[in-house]
Amino acid sequence: MSHFFRLIHNENVKIYKRMGTWVMIGILVLVVALVGAFTKFVLDPGSNADWKSQLTAENAQLTESLETAPMLEAQKRLLKERIALNEYRVEHDLAPMERDSLWGYMVDATTFTGIAALFTIVIAAGMVASEFSWGTVKLLLIRPVSRTKVLLAKYASTLLFAVLMLVLLFSTSFLFGMIFFGFTGAETPYLSYSNGRVVQQNMVTHIIELFGFRSIDLIMMVTLAFMISTVFRSSSLAIGISLFLMFTGPQIVQLLSQYDWVKYILFANTDLQQYTTGTPLVEGMTMTFSIVMLLIYFGLFAFLSLFIFNKRDVAA
Amino acid sequence: MKKPIVEIKNLKKVIGDKTIIHGISMDVFPGEVFGFLGPNGAGKTTTIRMMVGLMGITEGEVLINGFSIEKNFEKAISHVGGIIENPEMYKFLSGYDNLLQYARMLPDPVKKERIDEIVKLVGLEKRIHEKVKGYSLGMRQRLGLAQALLHSPALLILDEPTNGLDPAGIREIRTYIRKIAHEEGIAVFVSSHMLSEMQLMCDRIGIIQDGHLVSVETVGDFVGEKVNTVLEIEPIEKAREFVEQTFPELNPKVNGAKLFVSASREKVPSLVKVLAENEFEIYQVSSENSTLEEKFLEMTEGTK
Numbered sequence: 001m002s003h004f005f006r007l008i009h010n011e012n013v014k015i016y017k018r019m020g021t022w023v024m025i026g027i028l029v030l031v032v033a034l035v036g037a038f039t040k041f042v043l044d045p046g047s048n049a050d051w052k053s054q055l056t057a058e059n060a061q062l063t064e065s066l067e068t069a070p071m072l073e074a075q076k077r078l079l080k081e082r083i084a085l086n087e088y089r090v091e092h093d094l095a096p097m098e099r100d101s102l103w104g105y106m107v108d109a110t111t112f113t114g115i116a117a118l119f120t121i122v123i124a125a126g127m128v129a130s131e132f133s134w135g136t137v138k139l140l141l142i143r144p145v146s147r148t149k150v151l152l153a154k155y156a157s158t159l160l161f162a163v164l165m166l167v168l169l170f171s172t173s174f175l176f177g178m179i180f181f182g183f184t185g186a187e188t189p190y191l192s193y194s195n196g197r198v199v200q201q202n203m204v205t206h207i208i209e210l211f212g213f214r215s216i217d218l219i220m221m222v223t224l225a226f227m228i229s230t231v232f233r234s235s236s237l238a239i240g241i242s243l244f245l246m247f248t249g250p251q252i253v254q255l256l257s258q259y260d261w262v263k264y265i266l267f268a269n270t271d272l273q274q275y276t277t278g279t280p281l282v283e284g285m286t287m288t289f290s291i292v293m294l295l296i297y298f299g300l301f302a303f304l305s306l307f308i309f310n311k312r313d314v315a316a
Numbered sequence: 317m318k319k320p321i322v323e324i325k326n327l328k329k330v331i332g333d334k335t336i337i338h339g340i341s342m343d344v345f346p347g348e349v350f351g352f353l354g355p356n357g358a359g360k361t362t363t364i365r366m367m368v369g370l371m372g373i374t375e376g377e378v379l380i381n382g383f384s385i386e387k388n389f390e391k392a393i394s395h396v397g398g399i400i401e402n403p404e405m406y407k408f409l410s411g412y413d414n415l416l417q418y419a420r421m422l423p424d425p426v427k428k429e430r431i432d433e434i435v436k437l438v439g440l441e442k443r444i445h446e447k448v449k450g451y452s453l454g455m456r457q458r459l460g461l462a463q464a465l466l467h468s469p470a471l472l473i474l475d476e477p478t479n480g481l482d483p484a485g486i487r488e489i490r491t492y493i494r495k496i497a498h499e500e501g502i503a504v505f506v507s508s509h510m511l512s513e514m515q516l517m518c519d520r521i522g523i524i525q526d527g528h529l530v531s532v533e534t535v536g537d538f539v540g541e542k543v544n545t546v547l548e549i550e551p552i553e554k555a556r557e558f559v560e561q562t563f564p565e566l567n568p569k570v571n572g573a574k575l576f577v578s579a580s581r582e583k584v585p586s587l588v589k590v591l592a593e594n595e596f597e598i599y600q601v602s603s604e605n606s607t608l609e610e611k612f613l614e615m616t617e618g619t620k
């Protein structure tokens with residue numbers, strides 16, 4: 001096994017030999033199961049029998065507001081897409097997905113990436129700060145391994161934990177979806193609008209795509225927490241700031257969206273779905289712009305962590 | 317003369333606008349126990365932290381086996397094992413898992429047999445698979461020693477290794493340190509503020525005071541030469557005059573009912589003989605080594 005893999009192995013031992021990690025994993029599974037049960041036994045799904053007339057009515061209303069209400073170009077485009085999708089459903093006899101179905105539930109479950117993010121932030125926040133508070137950093141850093149390598153191994157292990165959380169989320173939501181709702185409607189396609197027409201897409205691909213979009217936010221917040229943990233050596237500060245920003249950041253940029261400079265704020269760029277199925281926060285923002293902004297922020301966090309960790313006098 | 321394993325050259329540390337270490341130079345050689353002695357706050361831990369790369373060096377350099385700890389960290393540190401202040405371990409892991417952590421960090425991981433050998437050496441084989449949480453301070457100290465020796469270093473650095481140990485534990489560490497230095501040729505650099513202890517454990521001692529290296533001497537030089545001899549003798553004034561005339565180099569002084577002379581050990585019997593022959597009445601003769609402690613106090617008080 002290569003040296004770097006052994007370092008990652010070390011970090012993994014430190015993550016998974018602690019009780020707290022398993023409590024978090026347990027909570028994630030439990031939440032997926034409970035929400036599944038809640039959807040099945042408590043929520044009233046309502047009758048979906050006359051979905052065709054519902055969609056037709058919705059389209060009539062959308063068409064009207066499209067003509068009368070003043071709105072931005074992007075919003076208009078969105079409404080048009082929606083109308084096209086609804087028409088496609090009615091024409092091809094494809095009922096909208098229901099929440100109490102396997103796929104519907106799995107799509108809902110993608111929002112639990114927020115919980116995965118929360119737990120990964122907790123892990124990330126402890127990666128460096130705990131070594132200082134335990135005092136073990138003094139033994140960790142007098143090994144024939146550069147500080148850069150130690151830090152990279154820690155970061156890689158944090159990302160591995162994030163991947164574990166996402167895989168766990170995907171597989172448990174599939175498992176409980178099967179248990180509660182059965183494997184019905186497996187062939188239901190996901191409809192999306194691309195290049196001016198409606199296309200059918202495989203549902204599993206769509207769900208994985210959703211996970212993908214949500215992971216971007218997760219990775220950025222985890223990297224932020226990791227950086228704060230490295231720079232300030234305080235896990236509570238890292239958890240506090242990251243969670244606060246994760247929950248309020250998107251609201252703040254929404255509030256300030258009339259200003260053009262908002263587009264340079266991290267949280268204006270973490271949701272890439274705004275370019276596929278939504279409207280960009282500030283007119284003129286593009287997917288490329290956001291990806292470049294994300295890379296710049298990522299580079300900044302990485303640089304700060306590495307720079308400070310390499311420079312610091314260890315006097316814990 | 318052997319090539320030094322550690323060369324410290326004009327080492328300085330400034331934090332903020334405070335100079336903590338004012339240019340220390342010293343060498344440590346293979347097979348010796350080098351004591352680094354100084355009162356609390358003198359700068360022992362700071363010096364050690366610079367030696368192992370935990371702290372940046374403001375000026376000067378530290379070479380370990382010829383490699384600069386700053387410019388060639390990985391090469392330099394691979395010869396070093398150490399405990400800096402308390403041996404803090406991962407409490408939620410077993411002693412064995414802690415050792416595995418450090419074993420995996422080596423470029424060539426040590427074999428399982430080596431880990432078992434070290435565990436036996438420090439006498440932890442019965443409890444090594446228990447979580448460190450339940451270890452006593454002495455056991456942690458031994459586990460600390462085990463992690464420091466795992467990769468067979470050429471230099472062992474121990475910062476106040478006997479802190480908090482009971483006398484039996486202290487003796488154990490002391491015996492052990494002397495053994496690995498003298499039998500395995502490892503250089504041991506050990507710091508302490510306890511003078512009596514250093515005297516028993518070290519071959520050479522460097523004294524640090526307020527960030528200055530005050531002196532470096534072999535323990536033999538420190539304690540061997542001067543002996544303070546106290547005589548209960550009558551008549552005391554006459555005796556003083558007599559000694560003054562016959563052995564002026566002994567610098568006799570009267571304090572209360574006692575006569576103090578500073579004679580070398582070999583001198584004492586002849587002094588007593590001459591005094592007895594001259595009809596002085598000697599009730600008691602006691603000699604004591606001028607201990608490191610006195611020397612240490614003498615040296616450090618001068619600078620205060």
Ligand SMILES: Nc1ncnc2c1ncn2[C@@H]1O[C@H](COP(=O)(O)OP(=O)(O)O)[C@@H](O)[C@H]1O
Pocket residue numbers: 315331334336354355356357358359360361362363
């Ligand atoms: N990070 C720091 N910032 C400022 N002063 C420090 C720092 N670390 C140690 N000192 C000061 O340096 C001096 C030496 O400390 P230290 O090396 O721990 O001494 P020792 O180990 O000999 O007891 C002390 O006066 C201490 O207050």
Ligand SMILES: [Mg+2]
Pocket residue numbers: 360361362475476
């Ligand atoms: Mg100290």
